Amino acid sequence: MNILNKPDYAFILAAGKGTRLRPYTDTTPKPMVIVNGKPILDHTLDKLQRACVTNVTVNINYLGHVIKDYLTMRDEPKVTLSEEEELLDTGGGVLNALDTIKSEAFYVINGDALWEDPEDKSVFDMLADKWSVDHMDILLLLQPIDTSVESQSVGDYNIEADGRAVRSLDKTGTHMFTGIRISSKAIFDGVELGNFSYLELMDKAEKAGRLHGLSYEGVWHHISTAEDLERVNSILAHKDKLSA
DSSP: GGGGGGSEEEEEEOOOGGGTTGGGSSOGGGGEEEEEEEEEHHHHHHEOOOETTTTTEEOOOTTTHHHHHTTTTTOOSEEEEEOOOOOOOHHHHHHHHHGGGGGSEEEETTOOEEEESSSSOOOOHHHHHHTTTTTTTTEEEEEEEGGSSSSSSOOOEEOOOOOOEEEEEEESSSEEEEEEEEEEGGGGTOOOSSSOOOOHHHHHHHHOOOOOOOOSSSEEEOSSSHHHHHHHHHHHHHHHHHOO
């Protein structure tokens, strides 16, 4: 891996309400929902720490005190909180705290993203290997829909022969977006602070030919509803039992 290519900063989107995961999110922010014995957020921070990412920004709003209190129990990686008085959505949330990111490229991770790293290389290292500041503004981690067996997949994107990602407006693409990506700071140039979706930046990068995708053949768990959460917990508990 090209170490010079690897971001040392990450941003975790943790401010949303997670309404589709009710009743679990009635009293718990979605990133704090328990999966296989610990919060989703902890799974992500553990993976970032193993990948030697030392600086993480986490934005909070809905039940933010729960996340804030929990993070006092972690020493690594270093976490900076971005507290939003009003929800700024995924794009606005990152832009609001962009000054906490000291590198030109950084990981952006949805607060409900859950995946299993292969034994030989982390997802973050895979993305870093593929990243090119000369050719990309955003690099998406995309899951082939034909490898997703846990839940119904949505074809968000197709990947062209040259690696560019093209959004499928009718959701018939070959890949689903995992919520994990590398983003350049440059994609925020000229964007005004406010409530907006990061998807707008993805579309902006695509229009410029600078949105690329990396097909991930590993295990990614889609958690959107209460049924998804219960199914994933059952699957992981079964895996633990088999490996015991």
